[in-house]
Every structure is written in structure tokens, then in C-alpha cells.
Amino acid sequence: MHVNSESFIQDSTVAVQNKTLQTRLRVLTGFTVKRNLLFAELPDGEALRDRAREIKEETIGNLDSYLTQLEENVVRLGGTVHWARTGNEARAIVLELARKNNVQRVVKAKSMVTEEIELNEALEQAGIEAVETDLGEYIVQLAHEKPSHILAPAVHKSKGDISELFADKLGVANLKEAEEMTVVARKRLREKFLTADMGVTGANFGVAETGTIVLVENEGNIRLSTSLPRIHVALMGIEKLVPSLDDLAVFLKILARSASGQKMSSYVSLITGARRAGEADGAGEFHLIILDNGRTRILADEEMRESLYCLRCGACLNVCPVYQKIGGHAYGSVYSGPIGSIITPAFAGLEKSKDLPFASTLCGACREICPVRIDIPRILLKLRSDWAEGKHDNAGPPLLEKVAIKLWAFAMRHRIIYNLVFRMPAFLQGPLLEDGKLKRLPFTLGGWTQNRDFPALARRSFRSMWSDEK
């Protein structure tokens, strides 16, 4: 997976100052408000979340047998299953399928896993036109950008931005209302759907018991991508399995509620094999590519494993105070926000994304809203510990930081030194105080006083007051 998280500090600094972005990001709290209302009125909402987590635990714990079961069922229904260890292998499989079938144009459903493996870039390089058909993804593709939110890929763009983009790229100027822009996009996309040779989708779920691939959406473009072209290729991470249709029902109740604050999304497509003789619609060929790309590594790590339970609903992004300030692009990964901060290091290596686990206040809002209760703060702490202890790819914190922490820990083990560490500056701070506050701190501490005052140390510590009182 390609990541660009090394410039996190610079990119997030620019994002915080971007007024348009800040206004756009506020939109996302609307999802959370609706989500909370819907869960409050769902009588067994909390129990459903517990049940969903149990199902994920069971499935991820026995992934080998469920994957085999899914494969057998897909094959029995006339589909073909391909296994891809890496993003490269998955891209090669799609390209080979395209070559064999003389594919000129691909319509694409919104899919995080195809973003993860950068499928569009591979198709374009092979001279095949790949068109994103989700409105948000279409906008992002026209702008040559990456999605900035798992659910709402173009959330960073204002109506004005999109109007300009459509004028520039589609030659349709002066569009004012969202409805007008949607009509323009729909017309363009309809032509693409009708002339595409291959539809590529992700998969929200794969049902092992029936060999069914489940796709959840609001725009209907995914259903068209799976039914109009001759060939349907679905890409699915190994973790997307559920054992049965009964289990699927549990997830369908919580997914749309968590993702978009809807009871149910407008379309839920259950694709069970390719079109059979006598059936009126559906793709003639169905291929399922099952992708590892680092997931078995996560599976093998007990503390990381639950990050594979993620449904990619995006709810954690919407409540994250950090995401709300910096948006998705600053993370430098298609997986942004709290979930991105734990899976990006797992996929791409901590040395390439070392800021992500640290750029969190550990406030816990993500865990509270996660439909399957992934303990994201705990995993962030685990990654911080891996980093500090040099467990990850021989990378680690700078020597100065290590020495500082060790000195500090030494001081804290001796109450006399502890007290001196604070009392000496308390004795010396006088001349630096303005209105009883410190307005400028030295060294790294200066980060604080960039935009906040720092309190003065007390003239007397609590412990000295206490011993006087006694």
C-alpha cells in the first residue's frame, strides 16, 4: 500500500489552517447526530453491536475454514475465485482478466480495497479506462485526488470547488446547485455504464454459507456495475466474511446506521454467482479476488487482530477530534482517521507512518461509536509501545527522546529529585511570568505556548502545605 504519511506534520498544519476544509468537515457531525438518534431508538442496538463483534471474533478466529467454504460455494455457483497475496498480485489478476476478455473500459464501484491496491492507476497504465461511478469518487477521480473519507470521499470539496471542477474537466460551466451537478455526472456515467466491458466492485461482506457477495450503497451505481458489463470482478479482503445470511442481517442493521445515519441504505445487492441460463440480468462472468495484502500479518498479532473486524463505516472518523481538524488527506493514506491510524502502520510499516499512532488524544470517542467496538485507543498505545521499544522494522524514537524519558523516569522514582525538578523552576520562573502565566516556553515545550498560555508552578507545592498542616 502506498502511503505518504512522512509529511504528516506539514500536511496537517496546512489542513488546520484551511478554512474551506474546516467548514466542510463540520458537515460530518450531522452523521453522528443521526447515528445516535437511530441507535437510541433501536431497542436492541447495543446487543446487536455485541452480537456483531461476537460474529467477527468467531469468523476471524476460524478464517481458514470460512474462506474455503466461501470459495467452494462461489465455484459451485459458476464463479471463479482468485487468491492474491499482495496488491501487486491482485492488480495482475485484474489486468490479466481484462486482457483475456479484450476489456477497453471498466466501471468501478466505490471500494476501499481497490483504493488500497491502487487499481485505477494500474488499469490506466495498461491503457484501460477506469471510471469511478460513485459520485464522490467520480469527483475525486476527476480532480486526480485520493478519497479523504472512507464513506464520503469528496467531503473536503465544497459545492463551488465541484462546480469549478466540472467546468474545467467536463466543460459544463456555471453549475450552481448540487442537483444540477448530479444530473451532469449521471448523464456522463450512464454512457460509461452502457459501454463498459467490466465492472469492478469491492465487497462489504462475503457470506460463506451461500457464496454470496454483499454490496451496500445509496446511489445504485454499484448495482449497475455488477449487472450491465459482461464481467463482474469483486475484490474482497480476507476479513470481510460472515458465516451465514442470519449473521449478515445483524450487520445490515448496524452498518447503515453507523455509516450514514440511515436505517438501511437505498440499495443492498446480494450477488450469488454469475448469471445462470434463463436469468434476465447479471454479469455473464463472475470473479472474486480474495486479498491478503498484510491482513494475515495482522491476524497473527493478537493485539492487532480486532482491527480486522472493521466494517469501513467511517463512524470513527466523524467523531474523532483530530480527523475533524485535519481531514483525511493529511494522514497520507487512503485509510484515515482513527481506524487508519492503526491499520496504515500495520499495512505499510510504522517507520513510514510513525506520526499516526501518536497524533491522537486517546479520547476514546472512536471506540465508543465503533459498531463492533474495536478498541482503537488500546491499539494506538500498542503501536506507540512497538515504536518506542524498536520492535518495528528497527525504527524507533530519536536518542534524545529516549534519554529524556529515561531521565524523567529516574527522577520520578526519587521523591527528592521529583520535587527538585519542579521546585527549581518554580523558584526561577518569576521574571518570566506575565500576568501570572508563562507566555513562552523553551525547547519542545514551546509547542504549547504557540497558541496557549502555560500555568505558573505554584509558589508552594501541595506536599509542603500538607506537611505544614501536620
Place this chain on the structure above:
Amino acid sequence: MKVSLFITCLVDQFFPEVGMSVVSLLRRLGAEVDFPPDQTCCGQPAFNSGFSSEARDLAKRFIAIFENSEYVVAPSGSCTSMVRVFYPELFRDDPDWHERAESLASRTYEFTEFVVNVLGVEDVGAAYHGKVALHQSCHLLRELNVRTEPQRLLRSVKGIELVELERAEACCGFGGLFSIKYPHISGGILQDKLDSIEKSGAAVVVASDVGCLMHIAGGLSRQSAAATTMHIAELLAKQK
């Protein structure tokens, strides 16, 4: 009932008056209060930075100092969660220390939950005239699951006018060393909190953690805002 104060470094060295308020309140409610003088820091900054072995050393030291106490009470949700939630996790692979950590964890309380749930008191006999808003601190809410206790205590204060903060449960952006390492993000999050304080019309913002309060106060004073901050124990200690 004997209560050992876990005063926390910030209260000890920056805000001793918060500690004095806790002492006077606990005494007023009939507890016998002591202060183990060997205590320093619980190790949270090291733990949150990923330095688990340094955190473990400090945790062992802390456990040894407090393990004979009947109750341990701290004026901080964050430092309490370090002891109650994270100490047992730090010793996952060390059965002896894990047991000692669990035992201490079961007797360690944040101040407001101790007053409401252990002492069984909601009206501490406080009086305060003014517009007050409560900021819910993250670790108190989401690590200790203490959700209503601070409000219940505040509602019983005579003369108080409680106002709601918009998104009262949202983080203030402090996050310990996060506030220094990523000041632009931390300050950005804080701005939303400052805006909601201004909108609420509160004269005083109270919280259960001096960490959040020093962060909010730092923003309020830098922007010369009218509102000030106070630890919930200071407000509850006021009598007329």
C-alpha cells in the same frame, strides 16, 4: 473510613489549592485523609509515549506505596484510569504484579465517583452563585465510565446556574504530550471547545481533571476570554 490521597503531579506542583479543597471536602464528609509522601508520578506520560518498561517501574513503585490503603482517591479521571485500567494491563504477563495491580485498582477512585458512589453523597453542602459549565473529561467518561456523577454533584450546589456546553463530551485537545508534539491540531481542537464555552455564556468552566483545565485555561487566557476555570472540587468546597 481511611482515604489515601493520590494527589497527581499537576495538582501537587501547579494547583495545590485543588488538593486542599479535596482534603477539606473529604474531611467534611467524614473521611480520615492521609497523604503518602513518597508518591510522585503514576507513569502515564511514559506509558502514553510507548515507554512501557519505564511505566512499569513507576507502576511498581506506586503500587508498593499505596497497596495498604483502604481507599485511594485522586482529583483526576486520567490519573485514576492509569492506575485502575492501565496498571493491570501493564502487568498482563506478570501474575504476581498483576494481582497486586488488580487489588489496588479495585480500591482506587476518581474524586467525584468516590463521593457519589462510595460515600453515597450528592449534596456536599456547597453554595456558589454563578453560571457554570461542566466539561466532561475523556478518560473519566470513556475509560472509567463515570458519566453522571459530576453533574449530580453540581446540581446540588445552592445558587448555581448550570449551563450546557455544546458537545460537552468532546475532547478539549489536550492529550498529554500530544498538546506539545502536535500543537496545531491540539490548539485547533481547543478552539472548538473555547467557542462552545463562549456560546454557553458560562463564567466558569469546571472539570474533574486539571490537565483538561490547564489546557482550556491556557486558551481562554491567551485569547483574553471572560470565562475562567475551576476544578470541580474547588467549586464543591465553596460554602456560604
